[in-house]
Amino acid sequence: MRNPLSDTIVTIKPSGIRKFFDIVSEMEDAISLGVGEPDFDTPWHIRDEGIYSLEKGRTFYTSNAGLKQLREEIAHYLRRRYQVSYDPLHEIMITVGGSEAIDIALRAMVNPGDEVLIPQPSYVSYEPCAVLAGAKPVIIPLKAENEFRLTAQELLDAITEKTKILILPYPNNPTGAIMEREDLEAIAKIVEEKDLFVISDEIYSELTYKGNPVSITQIPGMRERTVLINGFSKAYAMTGWRLGYACGPEVILKQMLKIHQFAIMCAPTTSQYAAVEALKNGDDDVAEMREQYNQRRRYLLHAFAEMGLPCFEPYGAFYVFPCIKEFGMTSDEFATRFLQEEKVAVVPGTAFGDSGEGYIRISYAYSLENLKVAIGRLSHFVKKLKAEKE
Template identity: 65%
Template sequence: MRIEDMIAKKVAQMPPSGIRKFFDVANEIGDVISLGVGEPDFDTPWHVREEGIYSLEKGKTVYSANAGLLELRQEICRYMQRRFDLIYSPTKQCLVTVGGSEGIDLAIRTLIETGEEVLIPEPSFVSYKPCAVLAGGVPVPIPTREEDDFKLTAHELEKAITPKTKILILPFPNNPTGAIMEREDLEAIAKVLRDKNIIVISDEIYAELTYGGEHVSIAHIEGMYERTVILSGFSKAYSMTGWRLGYAVGPAPIISMMIKVHQFAIMCAPTTSQYAGIEAMRSGDEDVRKMREAYDQRRRVMLDGFRSMGLSCFEPKGAFYVFPCIKRMGMTSEEFCEKLLMDQRVVVVPGTAFGESGEGFVRASYAYSIEVIKEALARIEVFVKKHLK
């Protein structure tokens, strides 16, 4: 018996994350500046940490309900109404997950039968495609383009729909492009979907990190509330990545089945994190505002930096990434990132890590201090001037 032959083919054939490769190399080299990690550089706000600590001191370390602490679900639903004018029942339409990533997996596994298709606008977060494959689904990429501000257009969506289409992933604000979908864009998407049996999984983890306007959820568009599962979490807005806390809200029949899968696979999200999450939802709006203002300043510095060195760069209006075009360099995205790392000790991520349509682009995160960003940009400019064609 060969152990390798016992591994499921869909797992063995799955490529590793295109992001991790560069971190592994960077860890072996000194003097590296990384713009590669999609993680806030802020500490979790102290009052949130304190609530987690206090829950431990009080011995609140037992399992919660499978769906999460009722008090947290109530706060999540109040937040959804307060911020996005969406009303959900904390007992029937809300589930607390182990980060937003578990929510992606749960939603897809709950909905997909073998052979059904999952539409995925790309470039986008690396987990959607593997989760679709592991659930027995067929991922169908829909390329988005710089000339469309990396938005999903109704025309491209309609072209991609087949009788096997079951799910549309809507990943906006987008990682890696920073693109957002505005109300008129969502209304056009909704018009395509209203007469079709397609569920939307709207990943809104970056909803609080939008610049120049308020985030609009597709669930707020007429006819979409009943067919949309919203996934979000605490990692990005509240700088709580290591707490592994997320949530899903949506139609009660879907949420109840997601809870069933979650019940057997996970049991419940970490109790300590849930108590911290209650405090974040209840009293964290000002923390979010301050962090968003800091990201906005960094966004402008990084955008101006790439443009001034001669690289075109679409203006991101959400998340904390820029997605400059490096086609003038005469290199693939992978080559650019490898050579930049070895030559100038700066890590950025090739656009192809987020789908084939990311070729010719790289992702740089501005979840770093202004000082780090400026030093990284100075190094990148040296590299660009040396190789620009």
């Protein structure tokens, strides 16, 4: 029989995150700190709007680009949050989560052999989506001494004549790193000089704990070169609603919409009505959740300092990325042994790229009570490993 499989898809490794979730699901009394999902329920008024839309029989397809009302609310949000203007009719489209937006942006923009720059550690989908689009992923290893920010020199060193797109994954999953305005200005200068385009994944933008969030689209000359990707999963605790959006120049969005049209048709209608309510009246919910995340973040950093576990201070998302190099184990070995001996699941840093070796990702999208139990177990485990070294 002829091989039924695509050579390309066979070469792509499955997500390195799932392995530990599968083990935890079978393990009694285990705690998982691995899921990148808010532990909050979607705020009631947002759920209620979704329910109301069903009761009113709003169960039909929307336009391919999404509800006009939702695109207008996104345009209002971006104007008041970032002072950046987009035409809701031609420069904004609604997608099935931010993940679909990443996929179709790459497919709409790259030709076979084009190079896509991907700073790592970063979200697991960028590299495989680039490969599936026919591009060559070029990894830029980020460094802890730079707080896992992308520096202008690192960007410059990675560019060749085949480079077309830079993926900018900030606030970052898994490190929690952010880019400040001066960082983005230095990056923008090179992007313009080298005639590149940017896919800016800003899904965690509302979960920033140092000043106001900043987008590269605010830098002069960058709006025209950037596809901005965001969504409702993280800020509004709407992961299961599967709703994201992309904003960018009409020439790019038109082609992204074509792929979306044939592959998806439109994002879920009920979710879109709920998202209108989220943008109109959800600011207080976001602020309250952000404050609770920040409490947990500070607790974890204090606990790491007490147990002598090195960790730079992250100012975004809901992850910390402590260093475990002193124990002489790989990230996978550390996470596996921690799970087996203490029944706590964390994610090896290598799930997010080779430059994550020597680190683990811990999510604080969990209650403070659960975190305290899990960190108590981590402290016990770290003491045990330090005693073994002596």
